[in-house]
Amino acid sequence: MVEIKTPDQIAKMREAGLVVAAIHRATRAAAVPGATTKDLDEVAAKVIADHGAKPNFLGYGGFPGNICTSVNDVVVHGIPDRETVLKDGDIISIDAGAIVDGWHGDAAFTCFVGGGHAPELVELSRVTEESMWAGIAAFRKGNRLEDISRAIEGYIRRQPRPASGKYGIVEDYGGHGIGTEMHMDPHLLNYVTKKRGRGIKLVPGVCLAIEPMVTLGTPRTHVLEDEWTVKSDDGSWSSHWEHSIALTDQGPLVLTAEDGGKAKLAEYGVTAAPDPLG
Structure with a gap:
């Protein structure tokens, strides 16, 4: 069953999404050489508390952090700790979420620690982020779920190959429905x-978290003994981008983007829905 939201419920999800955007701003600024991933987790916890929201990662299935901090060859679900110290040249994806009045927001971004990053890492992040936006642009009334998948994969496959030889589109993890729970049907x-098959028909009220994960090598992954941390099988570095989006009668609204997705969607010839919060 796919949960269909009313306009009022989407407005609540927008509130949660803006808390997530604030977490992203704060943790991006804090992701500097010498910081630990636990430092970033504490920054996120303060933002959540300051907004009167609740964390949706903390305690989820026993997860011990407020955010996921995935460094270099960790694809997703990295656990914040005091031992992982960020170094100049690292890349890190930060996956964050928040709950407002029972409604969830969830989004992730990849950022660069320090400077001097290899061009192929910069391009990896760009390709992953743009594939997400291509998928968001396909989140249109009358399309089906597979149209989003095709847009994401198609964008990645059209890009010039990296020096490593290929981009690996991670297969074991993907996007999902979101609303009264963080992870809901459908799986994307x-x-x-x-x-x-082609998947569900996209109608107003459907809300999805769209999140491509791409490596500079294999799409295959494995989970460490902590039962959370997911690494690429060949040690290749990875990028992860995600936004939560609501489909409305007036188009897609990117709930976790500060501008609701207006600027990026315009690049794809798509008009973002008006922000219900003004």
């Missing part, structure tokens, strides 16, 4: 497979 693949 970041690639197309005939086995899944």
Whole structure:
């Protein structure tokens, strides 16, 4: 069953989304050489508390952090700790969420620690982020779930190959529905497979978290003994980008983007829905 939201409920999700955007701003600024991933977690916890929201990662299935901090070859679900100290040249994806009045927001971004990053890492992050926006632009009334998957995969496949030889589109993890829970139906693949069919029809009230994960090598991953941390099998570095989006009668609203997605969607010829919070 796919949860269909009313306009008032989407407005609440927008509130949660703006808390997530604030977490992103604060943790991006704090992701500097010498900081630990636990430092970033504490920054996120303060932002959540200052907004009167609740964390949706902390305690989820036993997860011990307010955010996921995934460094270099960690694809997703990295656990914040005191031992992981960020170094000049690292890349880190920060996945954050918040709950406002029972409604969830969830988004992730990749950022660079310090300077001097290899061009292929910069391009990896750009390709992953733009594939997300291509998927968001396909989140239109009358389309089906597979159209989002096709847009994400298609964008990545059209890009020039990196020096490593290929981009690996991670297969074991993908996007999802979001609303009264953080993870809900439907599951959204970041690639197309005939086995899944075309998926649900996209109608106003559907809310999704769209989140491609791409490596500079294999798409295959494994989970460490902590039962959370996901690494690439070949040690290749990865990027992860995510936004939560609501489909309205007036188009998509990117709930976790400060401007509701207006600027980036305009690049794809798509008009973002008006912000219900003004």
